[in-house]
Amino acid sequence: MKVERLSYTYPEGTNPALKEASCSIGRGEFVCLTGDTASGKTTLLLAILRQLPQGGARGSVSITPPLSGEVPACLLSQGTAAPVGRATVAQQVAKALDRRLPWESQQGRVAEALKAVGLEMAAEREVHRLSAGEQQRLRLASLLANRPEVLLLDEPLARLDEEGKQLLLAALARIKELGQTVLIAEHDHRPFEALADRYLQLENGKLAEGEPPGPVHYRPKAFLMPYSAVHYGTRSVLDIRELCVSNATGVVLRDLSLRLNRGQRVHLYGATGSGKSTLLRSIAGVQPAVNGTIRVAGTIGPTAANLDGRVGVVYQHPEQSFVGRTVREEVAFGLRRIGQTPEEVEKNSSEALAFCGILHLAERPPEALSAGEQHLVALASALAPRPLLLLLDDPFSGLDFTQRLRLLAALARLPIRYEATVLIATQDRLPDQRWPDRILLLHDGKLEERSS
Secondary structure: OEEEEEEEEOOOOOOOOEEEEEEEOOOOOEEEEEOOOOOOHHHHHHHHHOOOOOOEEEEEEEOOOOOOOOOOEEEEOOOOOOOOOOOEHHHHHHHOOOOOOOHHHHHHHHHHHHHHOOOHHHOOOEHHHOOHHHHHHHHHHHHHOOOOOEEEEEOOOOOOOHHHHHHHHHHHHHHHHOOOEEEEEOOOOHHHOOOOOEEEEEEOOEEEEEOOOOOOOOOOOOOOOOOOHHHHOOOEEEEEEEEEEEEOOEEEEEEEEEEEEOOOEEEEEOOOOOOHHHHHHHHOOOOOOOEEEEEEOOEEOOOOOOOOOOEEEEOOOHHHHOOOOOHHHHHHHHHHHOOOOHHHHHHHHHHHHHHOOOHHHOOOOHHHOOHHHHHHHHHHHHHOOOOOEEEEEOOOOOOOHHHHHHHHHHHHHHHHHHOOEEEEEEOOOOOOOOOOOEEEEEEOOEEEEEOO
16 A cells, blocks of 8 residues: 555645655555544545545555455444444344355355454354444454455554453454554554554654654642532532433343532443443433432433533544534534523633634534544533533543543543533543542442542
8 A cells, every 4th residue: 555645634624634644555564553632543544545525635545456356445443333233243244245245255254254353153143242342343354354455443442441452452463464454543552562563653644654652751730629518519410319220131220329519520430331321321311210310410300301401421422423514513503402692602612612622623524533533522512501510431532641631631620610520431540540539430230439
């Protein structure tokens, strides 16, 4: 594959996302593309696929013509939706294949792809019963079945727990042994050090050959204001009593009780599948409860319609719910829905964009942003109505380490500025362990308070 002097500017954009980028990748190479959030990694991958929005593009991308029945390049993107329905794993992979291939060839490719990712023993399992890590490997198998000349991966470890990450890395090691050409975009190169043949680095749209980036040195802030009942009072913003919630797989939350006060910073953690997202959806009024009561922001039995901006939520896959043509329209949408005047919409949306550090992206289409930038857009949308309670489901996905620290610092200002309560749900430790006032572990459907 050759990229030659590739430059690109998004529609409505003023600064180029790529600037005279050039590189070449040989057959069978495993190349790691590094760079901070918003450095242009996703843009380069989309340019290789020729899937960028129409804009100011110059330069060229060429890939060795593939054999008959194969494709030039496939992309495993950050925002790929989880498989749904009752299809089996083998059937899901087969859906990605060209139906004009002979039946025997289709079956052979399915078996070959599942073996490459370590899912051959799960061929007859239904896809909705897979873990997040297994679903990611299933998506990878669906791409491999088409035998791409170049396999493109955009931060494939995002949103996976530690076990899922290790199994995906093992699958990538097998894929490399098979001679597959791989270009992986990742701001944290460390998990791929044993696999990468060489590194490319993007910085502000400029591409260069480079060594693996050095470690990020972090010096904690000298002071982080702790929660104070004297300052915020003892009013509860959330009161849950004996909550039980079920889904298709059984009981997820059982007899769960929780009280959060105004101004608290709370970290909720637990393994994939422990019920963190279910709990947040229940608080937001999206997931109905079987038993128990929820009082949130003064409302008993919350629904998505009766909270009126008092609860802000950022889900794991915000890109699936974007409705605005531009980032500014996306942030303004919720404000208009709760009846704010045009003047209030303009003031509050601009303030939220500036607070999240993305005012410069206001006229960009949300779908053209990186996953990290999309999370910041969703955060600005949730913050714009100035909620009393902000719920964040894995908000660090797609953000580099420095961006994660900046986000934590911004969230630490919310209780002080708006007396908002912030609840962050993750499956990993926070970048700064001093951030939360309270730490909660969710395990086997129940909550356990932990010390810092």
